[in-house]
Amino acid sequence: MIEKNYILFPSYNHGLALESLLKQNKIQYIISPTPRQLSVCCGISIMYNKKDEDLIKKLIDENKIDILGFYTLER
């Protein structure tokens, strides 16, 4: 089961851009509706495992993907 870590985006196309990078780099992820606790705007976010966070941050920087931030929800 994937952990409850989320990446939020200003719009869905930034999310999809990151998705294809995650796929290429074989990093486990799940597209999820943005949890209400994190934002009142609806739309996609990406769930990931904490162990991959540094690599994902690197991909985001290198590919200039706009994100709103990384968040973790306590269970």
Add this chain to the structure above:
Amino acid sequence: MGDYRKLWSDLKMDLEKHDVLCSVLPELYSNVYLSQENRPDGMNYFNFVVSEVHGLRIEELDNHKKQGGKVLGTFCVYVPDEVILAANAIGVGLCGGSQFWIEDGEKVLPRNLCPLIKAFVGAKISATCPYFQSCDMLVGETTCDGKKKAWEILNDYVPVHVMELPQKKREKNIEDWKLEIKDFINVVEELTGNKITFENLMNAVKICNNKRQALKRLYNLRKNMPSPISGLDSLLISQIAFYDDPLRFTQKVNELCDELEGKIKSLKPNNKKRIMITGTPMAIPNWKMHSIIESLNAEIVVEETCTGTRYFENFVREDAQNIEELIDNIARRYMGVNCSCFTPNTGRVEDITKYAKEYNVDGVIYYNLSFCQTYSIEYKKVEDALRKENIPLLFVETDYSEEDSGQIKTRVEAFLEMI
């Protein structure tokens, strides 16, 4: 996460009330769907569609309308999507599957009516569904008395065209349905300003057949033991089929099937009971029965419902030489769908017994929305046929509320132990 409030406001939605609806979905979806183990990666596309259910797709409809295109809302698998597509219009399925809309529906409808009708009427009159708000016209049909009368109420809010579906399947009824399709073509041509020709209708037939083929491919994969995909995920795909862009949807379902074909080779047998659901439709986000059943030691491997096999079985023949023949092929394809509004409806009983063997099911759960008379009466015929075949059957009548979930779970649990 896009901010769609301006778009919703332009659609004259009740933003405050809509916000209550939006606040429920992420957690509901997360609990029901994202908590499943070993989901195929291809389900990410469908996660995406659900996450953007009131966002991206609505924006697409809006862009289409800005370019002069029209949007038509439909409620039933008998309304021929081919006609809508041929006129370069977009069709969206509008059946309501949420308890959220029931209260508003009951303001104008009797309480003892099926939840699906109360929900879709409630969705419109409360102005909380952006799909309804995007529609230039609704297309109703005469598949039950409740719907027939509900169109008159909806017509006060948005223009409704009603197709008269025959109630028997004689040759003269097929001829009647052909005339209804021709009337519908005239209505759609007038609304869109686009002429429906043999060429654009044939192109639309091919798009719809390809979509049916992709869904059939998915269902065929579910015949594998164990199924490579959960009933919950398959149900979601069927529900999304009603409103997603058909070309993109078909491509994504085929990509998922490619993945599942690779996956089945490494699947080991599980001891889950294989269940067929038969009965009334499950409109999005009605995942109640599937989530109850699959929380137990069972997997749903086929749905003989409008959000299942009835949606994609039978293809429109593509061998027509002219538009008259093509309309005939379309009429015959749709009249081949077996809904309990027909009398007699022996085809449905035959379908159920056939699927029970094809999908190797251990038992059948007859899902009946409260107050849906034709389906609840037809139960007797299904029961008789399945008894002859020694196939266990459980009848569950319910609505969208969660009040009876515990009770249903206990009954299903007992049923699974028995089979």
